[in-house]
Structures are given as C-alpha cells and as structure tokens.
Amino acid sequence: MTSSEIELPGGVRGRPLAVEGAWEFAPPVHGDARGVFVSPYQEPAFVEAVGHPLPVVQTNQNRSAAGVIRGVHFVLGQEKLVHCSRGRALDLVVDLRVGSPTFGAWDAVEMDDESFRALYFPPGTGHAFAARADDTVMSYLVSTSYDPEAERTVHPLDAELALPWPAGADPILSARDRDAPTLRGAAERGLLPHYPEVPHVARPARQ
Numbered sequence: 001m002t003s004s005e006i007e008l009p010g011g012v013r014g015r016p017l018a019v020e021g022a023w024e025f026a027p028p029v030h031g032d033a034r035g036v037f038v039s040p041y042q043e044p045a046f047v048e049a050v051g052h053p054l055p056v057v058q059t060n061q062n063r064s065a066a067g068v069i070r071g072v073h074f075v076l077g078q079e080k081l082v083h084c085s086r087g088r089a090l091d092l093v094v095d096l097r098v099g100s101p102t103f104g105a106w107d108a109v110e111m112d113d114e115s116f117r118a119l120y121f122p123p124g125t126g127h128a129f130a131a132r133a134d135d136t137v138m139s140y141l142v143s144t145s146y147d148p149e150a151e152r153t154v155h156p157l158d159a160e161l162a163l164p165w166p167a168g169a170d171p172i173l174s175a176r177d178r179d180a181p182t183l184r185g186a187a188e189r190g191l192l193p194h195y196p197e198v199p200h201v202a203r204p205a206r207q
Contacts, residue, residue, distance in 0.1 A: 004016070006049075008025075008044075008045035008048050008049060009042070009048060010027070010028070010039075010044060010045050011027075011028040012026065012027050012028070012045035013025070013026040014026075014045065014048075016049075017107035017109075017119075018105050018106070019093045019094070019095040019102050019105055019106065019107050019122075019125055020095065020100055020101055020102045020122075021050075021122035021125070022093045022095075022107065022121060022122060022125060023049050023050060023119070023120040024109050024117060024118070024119055025040070025041075025045065025046070025049070025081075025117065025119075025120065026115060026117050027040055027042065027045075027116055027117075027118070029114070029115065029116060038116045040081070040083040040116050040139075041054065041081055041118065041141055046120070049120075050120060054079060054120075054143060055143045056141045056142070056143065057142065057143060057145055058142050058144070058145055058146065059139070059140065059141055059142070060140040060142060061085070061137055061140070062137070062138050063135060063136065063137050064087075064089075064131035064135075064136050064138070065131060065134050065136075065172065066133050066136070067130075067169055067171060067172050068130070068131045068136075068171070068172045069128065069129070069131075069156050069165060069171040069172065069177070070129055070156075070174070071092070071094075071128025071153070071154075072092075072096070072127065072128040072153060072155070072161075072163075072180075073126060073127050073151070073152070073153050074096055074121075074124065074125065074127065074153075074154075074193075075147070075150045076152065076193060076200070077123050077150065077197065077200030078123060078142055078144045078199075078200060079120070079121060079142070079143040079199055080120075080121045080127070080140050080141060080142040080143065081118050081121070081141045082118065082121070082127065082129075082138060082139070082140050083111060083116055083117065083118040083119070084111035084112055084113060084116070084117075084136065084137070084138055085113060085116075085137045085138070086135060086136060087112070087131065087132070087133040087134070087135055087136030087137060088110075088111065088112040088131075088132040088133045089110075089111045089112075089129045089130060089131050089132055089136050089138060090108055090109075090110060090111075090129060090130045090132060090164070090165070090166060091108065091109045091110075091111050091127075091129040091138075092106050092107070092108045092109075092127070092128045092129060092163055092164075093106060093107055093119060093121055093125050093126070093127065094106040094126040094127075094163070095124075095125055095126075096124060096125060096126045096152075096183070096186075096192050097124035097125065097193050097194060097195035097196070097197050098187060098192050098193070098194045098195060099194055099195040100124070100195035100196075104160075104183060106161065106163060111138075122197070123198065123199045123200070124194075124195065124196075124197025126154055128156050130165055130166055130171065132166065143199060143200065144200045152191050153176060153177060153180040154186050155177065155178075155180040155181060155182050155183075156171075156173065156177055156180075157171070157173075158182040158183055159182075160182065160183060160184060161182075161183055
C-alpha cells in the first residue's frame with residue numbers, strides 16, 4: 001500500500017486522485033493454479049470512498065490494438081467505473097467541469113489484467129486511455145443508458161492539456177477524436193459541463 005492509499009471494506013485499497021471526486025480502486029486478486037477471481041466493483045468500498053453507490057444501468061466493453069488512443073470522452077450526467085479486463089492500458093481522468101477547483105487537471109492510472117485496478121469518473125469528468133498491448137479490453141459500469149445527444153469529446157492531443165501519452169509511434173485515433181475540439185475550443189462553444197455536474201436521474205418506467 002502506498003502512503004496515499006486507504007483501506008476500504010472487502011480488502012479494497014482506494015486512492016483519491018488529482019481530479020476532484022475521482023478515485024482509484026485496487027481490489028484484492030485471489031489466485032490459484034486455476035487462475036484468478038476478482039471483484040473490481042464492491043459497493044461497500046465504493047460507498048465509503050465516494051459517498052453513494054454507483055447506479056449501474058449499462059455495461060460497456062471495447063477492444064483495442066496496441067497504440068490506440070480513445071478519448072477524451074464524457075457523457076453529460078454520467079458516472080462510470082472503468083477497469084482493464086484484458087491487456088494493458090494507461091487510463092486517464094480529466095476534469096472538464098467549468099468552475100471545478102481542478103478544472104483542466106488530469107490523473108493517470110496504469111491498468112492491466114493482473115491488478116484489475118479500477119477508476120471512478122464523477123459526472124462531468126472525461127475519460128481517455130492508451131492501449132499498451134494488442135487486444136486490450138476495457139470494461140465499463142455506467143450510470144446512464146446510451147444517448148448520442150449527451151456524448152461529448154475533447155481532443156486527446158490538446159497541447160494545453162498535455163496528457164502523458166506513451167512515447168513512440170503515432171497514436172491511432174478515430175475520426176471523431178481527430179476532429180474533436182481542444183478544451184479551450186469546447187469551452188468557447190459551450191460544450192463543457194459546469195461544476196458541480198449533477199448525475200443523471202433515470203426516469204421511472206411507464207406503467
């Protein structure tokens with residue numbers, strides 16, 4: 001355990017990150033000759049750190065080749081917990097909330113399929129990662145259903161953000177991410193959330 005980590009229920013270790021409200025979780029990994037068992041999300045530990053449970057309404061996964069960068073993505077009103085279920089990735093949380101005490105700040109967590117560290121993203125924070133191995137799979141627990149109207153993105157290579165991408169070959173980006181505005185451009189266009197960003201509340205099902 002590092003000096004910044006705290007013990008949480010279930011043997012989980014937690015660490016508050018440089019972005020206000022964001023957390024890193026390190027669950028215990030139980031291994032034997034057959035393989036491993038791990039629970040990246042454990043509600044008692046999460047609640048003690050964050051203050052409320054994660055209202056999961058959808059799970060997502062993506063698979064990436066080495067050198068792929070995805071992000072910086074966010075969905076208005078959405079919370080999420082992300083871990084790497086296969087491969088290796090450098091995962092980043094970026095504060096995109098105008099008026100936040102840590103606006104424009106970021107923090108990074110090395111993820112892999114051995115430690116199964118997880119990163120919590122409060123509403124209004126952006127997510128980006130670089131895949132560091134082929135067939136890297138990132139798994140998400142999210143608090144809102146898919147809504148393309150609520151999706152936003154900021155350019156991952158924005159020089160002012162200066163995100164700590166691995167050195168080497170040119171990163172592989174989607175057309176959407178290549179064409180994304182910088183943080184300053186997104187702010188000028190009114191695309192960014194304001195602090196504090198309020199979590200989306202799902203509407204009750206029709207009777």
